[in-house]
Amino acid sequence: MFLRNAWYVAASIEEVTDKPLARTLLNEPIVLFRDRNGVCAALEDRCCHRGAPLSLGWQGERGIVCGYHGLEFDGAGACVHIPGNKGEIPERLRQRTRVRSYPVFEKDAFVWIWMGEPTIADPSQIIDCPPDDPIKAPRVHGMIHIKASYIYLLENLMDLSHLSFLHKNSIGSSADDSANASMDINPTKTGVKFLRLMRNATPSNASKQRHNFQGFVDRWSEFEFVAPSCIVQWSGAVNAGEYDKGVREGGESNRIVHTITPETDKTCHYFFAMSGGYGGAEATRKLAFQVFREDADMIEQQQIRLDGYDQSRLVDIPSDVARVQMNRYLNRRIEEESRMASNAAE
Numbered sequence: 001m002f003l004r005n006a007w008y009v010a011a012s013i014e015e016v017t018d019k020p021l022a023r024t025l026l027n028e029p030i031v032l033f034r035d036r037n038g039v040c041a042a043l044e045d046r047c048c049h050r051g052a053p054l055s056l057g058w059q060g061e062r063g064i065v066c067g068y069h070g071l072e073f074d075g076a077g078a079c080v081h082i083p084g085n086k087g088e089i090p091e092r093l094r095q096r097t098r099v100r101s102y103p104v105f106e107k108d109a110f111v112w113i114w115m116g117e118p119t120i121a122d123p124s125q126i127i128d129c130p131p132d133d134p135i136k137a138p139r140v141h142g143m144i145h146i147k148a149s150y151i152y153l154l155e156n157l158m159d160l161s162h163l164s165f166l167h168k169n170s171i172g173s174s175a176d177d178s179a180n181a182s183m184d185i186n187p188t189k190t191g192v193k194f195l196r197l198m199r200n201a202t203p204s205n206a207s208k209q210r211h212n213f214q215g216f217v218d219r220w221s222e223f224e225f226v227a228p229s230c231i232v233q234w235s236g237a238v239n240a241g242e243y244d245k246g247v248r249e250g251g252e253s254n255r256i257v258h259t260i261t262p263e264t265d266k267t268c269h270y271f272f273a274m275s276g277g278y279g280g281a282e283a284t285r286k287l288a289f290q291v292f293r294e295d296a297d298m299i300e301q302q303q304i305r306l307d308g309y310d311q312s313r314l315v316d317i318p319s320d321v322a323r324v325q326m327n328r329y330l331n332r333r334i335e336e337e338s339r340m341a342s343n344a345a346e
Contacts, residue, residue, distance in 0.1 A: 002026045003228035003334050005116035007126050008261040009271045010104065012141060016040050016111050020064055022055035024263045026115050030102065031055040033064050041075030042113050044100040048079065054099070077101035109141040109273050110259070116337075127230050129273035130255040138281035140288060141273040146296045148303035150229055150260040150268035151327070156295055157231045157258055158326050160196055160221055161319035166298055170206050170291055173219060177201035185322050191329055193224035194322040200240045206287060207237055207252050217251065218243035225326045227333050231258040266303060270296065 008025060011032055015021055021032045022045055029045035031054045043064070045055050052068035059065070062081070063074035072081035079089055079097035089097060103114040103121040108129040114121035130139070146153060156162065163171060164178040173181075177198045185194040198219040207213065220243060221235040236253040254276035261269045272292065276284045316324060 001334050001338065002115075002262055003330070003337060005114075005120060005337060006228045007105070007112045007114055007121075007123075008229060009110045009259045009269070010042060010113035010261065011111045012109055012143060012271070013106055013111055018059040020055040020057060020059075022053060023269075025113065025269075026262050027264050028115070029053070030113070031064065032104070032111065033059065035059065035063055035075055036061065039075060040104050040106060040111055042102040042104045042111075043073060043075075043077050044102075046099065047071060048097045048099050071097070073099055075101065110271060127226055127232060127257060127259075129257040129259075130232075130275045138284050139273070139275045140281055140285040141271070142285065142289065143272075144270045144289070144292055144296050145263075146268050146270050146299060147266070148268065148296075148299040149266055150262045151330075152299045152302055152306075153260050153268060153270060153295070154225070154229065154231065154326060154330075155323045156299060157233075158192075158194075158223065158225060158323040159319050160223075166294055167204075167291055170287065170294070171204045173198055173204060174202050177219075183319075183321065185325060187325065187329070188224065188226075191225035191227045192322060192325045193222070196221040196223070197243065199243065201237075203237060203252075210283075211237070211252050213237070213239065213251065216240040223322070225322075225329075227330050229260045229262070232256075233258065266307075 010023060010025060010030065011021060016032045016034060018034050023030050023032060030042055031045040032040065032042050034040050036059065043054060045053050047054055047066040047068060049069055049071055052066055054064055054066055057065045057067035060072045063072055065072045070083040071079055074080050077099045082089060103118050105112045105123040105126060107126050110129060112126050161178050164173050164175045181196050181198045183194060183196055185192065200216045201219050203213045203217050217237040217240055219237045224232045226232065233256040236248065236251060238247045238251040254274065256272060256274045259271045263269055270292065272288065274284060274288055
């Protein structure tokens with residue numbers, strides 16, 4: 001099940017053009033497009049006439065034209081033209097010819113979509129991507145399609161102990177440093193956040209290559225899960241002993257928003273927006289895709305191994321504490337929404 005009354009990233013802004021874009025979100029076929037005024041819209045990707053994908057059509061005078069029989073729909077989902085009847089819509093067909101529309105909002109690098117009750121869609125709930133960046137580092141964003149549940153990716157991001165193993169040649173710390181990391185975990189109104197701190201630790205390989213550290217460092221990672229599928233990250237490193245003095249600049253500093261949109265129960269779209277100091281935009285982008293692809297490859301194999309498996313047989317270890325709290329919060333929100341929907345239907 002998915003939380004529907006929430007904002008998800010549907011696409012990066014540059015993906016949505018005058019050419020229709022097909023995308024499956026939360027098991028629903030969606031078409032995103034821009035009208036002739038450049039206004040972005042999202043509709044159910046299914047024509048009301050014979051069920052053809054609207055994404056196989058094209059931009060019309062007032063919206064999107066179905067490529068099968070030529071019906072045209074505006075951004076609100078109303079049919080505005082039917083060929084063969086002087087383009088007019090008979091009154092008896094006005095409601096039946098409407099296709100479902102979804103609220104969308106463009107912010108920062110992304111087009112966000114609201115998959116639930118449209119009357120309560122509030123754009124002020126959308127997080128910033130990335131948040132405040134005092135050092136004005138290069139910004140990059142991207143998307144990776146992952147053949148695995150979005151939950152597995154969220155869990156990956158909420159348990160950083162894997163960095164010492166999966167990312168040992170890039171951003172990972174030593175296994176000893178990871179084992180000695182301190183964790184401070186706190187619930188929030190929208191999820192849970194944690195601070196993971198490694199004092200007097202070895203710099204990662206990526207950090208050694210791009211920052212002039214002379215010895216050991218203090219490495220921190222602040223992660224905040226914002227339900228249902230966003231994680232805001234600020235991580236970095238300064239010379240050993242500087243973190244407790246309040247130093248956060250002059251070393252490594254990365255601000256990232258991870259936002260994962262379910263495609264189906266077992267696939268997802270992993271969008272990220274990053275502001276980091278890894279030697280310029282292209283170097284930052286290259287490292288981001290390298291690291292996130294390492295995550296994706298492992299999670300896709302995890303999905304295969306867990307398909308049909310009784311997950312109650314899996315064990316939790318001490319590093320799972322933030323992951324467990326995230327799952328509890330998200331499941332509670334989904335159950336509350338489901339219960340409210342059931343009560344409304346009675």
